[in-house]
Amino acid sequence: MAERSKHQYRTEKTLVVRCASGFYLLDVARVRRVVDHMTLHPSPFSVRGLAGLARFGGEPLAVFSLEALAVGEARFRDAAMTVVVIELGGDSPQRLGLAVDEALEIVSLPETDPGMAQDSLVSGPLNIDGRQAWLVNIDVLGVQGSLDRCPGVNQAKENN
Amino acid sequence: MNRKRYRTWLGPVILVMAILPAGALFELAIGAGQWTWLVRGYMVFAVLLLVVYVVLVFLPGQRVRKRLATLQSDGEVHQAGLIHVLENFRHGDMVAASMPGLELPPGIRGSVETAINALSGLVQQIQSVSVEVAGTANSVRATSAQLASGSSEQAASVIEITATMEELARTAAQIAYNASSQAEMASQSEVAGRDGAAAIEGAVAGIESVRERMGIIESRAETLGARSREIYQILDLITDIAQETHILSLNAAIEASTAGEHGERFSVVAREVRRLAERSRESVESVRTLLHEFTSAINAVVISTEEGSKQTDVVADQSRATAAAIDQLSAALGNTAQAAQEISLATQEQQTASQEVLLTIKEESDVITEMAEGLEEFTGAAVRLNQLALSIQLLSQSFRLDSSHSLKQVVYRIAQSLEPVYGNLEAIDRILHDVFGDLPYLEMAYLVDPEAHMVAFAVNRELVNKEAEQGMATAGQSFSDRPWFQSAGREHQASVTPVYQSLLTGEQCFTVVVPVNHRDGTQKATLGVDVNVGNWTRI
Known part of the structure; x- marks a missing residue:
């Protein structure tokens, strides 16, 4: 795990997802499962970017909107949508759902440095088959208070 | 008269009486020789005869001569007066002729005065009558002129009436012709209307057939729509399967990637499966697009069919209404033809009557024209009469009368x-x-x-x-x-x-x-x- 964390910005295979018109790259090593038409339940908590709660593997799963986290847009979401279940880093791995519009494919990343800070949620963009795609730093989501470092969350706070 | 005769033969009688006794005495004296007695007796007898002559002849003769001279003088005066009277008569001067200073014998004066009075009265009567004649002639002339003017106006009116009646007759003839043409056209229109009604009925039947066929098309289009919806459902199912396959392939690839080098083959399979799922989804999208177009076409056909059906209903209703209208029109045309025929007959009768009226008016016009001409002659006669009356007045005015006229x-x-x-x-x-x-x-x-x-x-x-x-x-x-x-x-x-x-x-x-x-x-x-x-x- 420690070995993987050294290459967390140079992963070879990533899952390409689409949120609205934006494309994002998720490290396949951190992706546990892609669930289509996952049923989301409204969350009683008021957490920025939280799309709802779901059940995965018999356990509750917090599902965040990747788009809301990345760009701060809070679009209407269907009750059932595609959720990418990821595992956060750390001693006690936690699972988190990222609600996306569509999970497209698994691609290999080019050997390029996106040039982003390590505490930033997204970095890039990278040119993937002619598309501009943003690399998502999943580890940022596993740190306490990391949501505050998400650009979309910060932007939402500023708007409020 | 007897006295004049006496004076006439008294002288010779005295002469005879003087000669006879003188002769007798001369014989006695010769016989007796008493010449002295004879001379004395004869002298006495001659004196006596002379006295008798003077008393009985000479003195009365003198008186007669004086009387004759007086009579001659009076005759000359009377002659002058009579000439004066006659001269004034010649000049028509009754006033001068009756002047009181003239010397005329009483009988002649009375006769002259009587004649003057009679002539004056006659002239005055002539004047009065001529004045009345002139006035009457003037009235007659004015009346006849008015009548002539009225006759002229009447003749002009008759001419206008004649022209109007001729126009009326021509109009009646035109109306009769038009009515006859209208009747014929109405009959033809009636026939055409029947043909049109039959054609409309055929059209209505055709429209009903078209509507039935359109109903079949609509039903079949709805069936196609239902089939399309089923295909949509199948496509949705295929899409869901492809999506699930896609997700499965992704998860498989994820799992394969976590398996390291051992999962490489699996990841290839997963990628192929994902591609198949992708192709399936693309194919489904293509089919969905085609199906969408097909469905749109079917919907358009359904809409068009519905509209066509509605339009067909409208056309059918209109056709039925048209057929009914044509029936009514045909009936109306039949009535119109009959009415036009009656109008034609009536206008022909009117034309005949107008021509008769025209003939009557022409006769009346001739009469009025003759009357106007007669009135003009009458007016001329009145004018001439007036002139004659004036001439008579002027002739009567040639007399001078003791009158203000x-x-x-x-x-x-x-x-x-x-x-x-x-x-x-x-x-x-x-x-x-x-x-x-x-x-x-x-x-x-x-x-x-x-x-x-x-x-x-x-x-x-x-x-x-x-x-x-x-x-x-x-x-x-x-x-x-x-x-x-x-x-x-x-x-x-x-x-x-x-x-x-x-x-x-x-x-x-x-x-x-x-x-x-x-x-x-x-x-x-x-x-x-x-x-x-x-x-x-x-x-």
Whole structure:
């Protein structure tokens, strides 16, 4: 795990997802499962970017909107949508759902440095088959208070 | 009578009585020889005879001669008076003829007075009758002129009526022709209407068939729509399967990637599966697109069919309404044809009646024209009668009567009023101007001296305007060449001229002239008046 964390910005295979018109790259090593038409339940908590709660593997799963986290847009979401279940880093791995519009494919990343800070949620963009795609730093989501470092969350706070 | 005879044979008787006794005494004396006795007796007897002669013959003869001289003188006076009377008769001067100073035998005077009175009465009656005739002729002329004018207007009206009736007849003929044509056209239209109704019924049947077919098409299109929806459901199912396959392939690839090198093959399979799923989804999208187009086309067909069906219903309803209208129109055309036929017959009868009326009006026009011509002749006759009456009046005015209707007498009186003031131009002028008050029918009065030079004149302003007066008469103007002056100067009598056109008024007038005499009877001037005929006859 420690070995993987050294290459967390140079992963070879990533899952390409689409949120609205934006494309994002998720490290396949951190992706546990892609669930289509996952049923989301409204969350009683008021957490920025939280799309709802779901059940995965018999356990509750917090599902965040990747788009809301990345760009701060809070679009209407269907009750059932595609959720990418990821595992956060750390001693006690936690699972988190990222609600996306569509999970497209698994691609290999080019050997390029996106040039982003390590505490930033997204970095890039990278040119993937002619598309501009943003690399998502999943580890940022596993740190306490990391949501505050998400650009979309910060932007939402500023708007409020 | 017996006395005259006695005076005639008394002288010879005395002579015979003297001769017979003288002879007897001479025989006795011869026989007796007593010549002395004889001479003495004869002397006594001769004296006696002489006395007897003087007493019985000479003295009565003297008285007779004196009586004859007296009678001859009286005869000459009477002759002069009679000549005067006859001369005045010749000039028509009844007033002068009946002057009381004339010496006439009582019997002749009575006869002359009787004749003058009778002639004056006759002339006055002629004047009165001629005035009445002139008035009546004027009335007749005016009436006949009005009648002629009315007849002319009536003739003009008849001509207009004739033209109108001819136009009416032509119009009736045109209407009859048009009505006949309209009847024929209506009959043809009725037939065409029946054909049209049949065609409309056929069209309605065709439309019903089309609507049925469109219903079948609509039903089949709805079936196709239902099939399309089923295909959509299948496509959705395929899409879901492809999506799930896609997700499965992704998860498989994820799992394979976590398996390291061992999962490489699996990841290839997963990638292929994902590609298949992708292709399936793409194919489904293509099919969905095609199906969407097909569905759209089906929907368009359904909509078009529904609209077509509605339109067909509308067309069918309209066709039925059209068929009903054509039926009504056909019936109306039938009625129209019948009515037009009746109109044609009626207008033909009207045309015939109009022609008859036209003939009647033409006859009436001829009658009116003849009447107008007759009235014109009648008017001409009235005018001639008026002229004759005027001529009679003028002839009667040639007599001077002791009447206010006698122009000569009237002018004589004016002349008599001028005689005392002759030489006083102011008085003459005043008298001349005053005459128009009593004699308004006079246009002009003037006085000329024996040399025919104008002494004074006056113009009636009521009849003559000032412009016409200018230059017509001036003081000193000579009238010696005028017939009326020559007549008055030659005859020393009043005269009346024939009618002529007045230079002052342009109307008919005549002139009455009378001499203005001295006390010794010599003429010292001539008075003339111009009488306006129209105003005079009215008065």
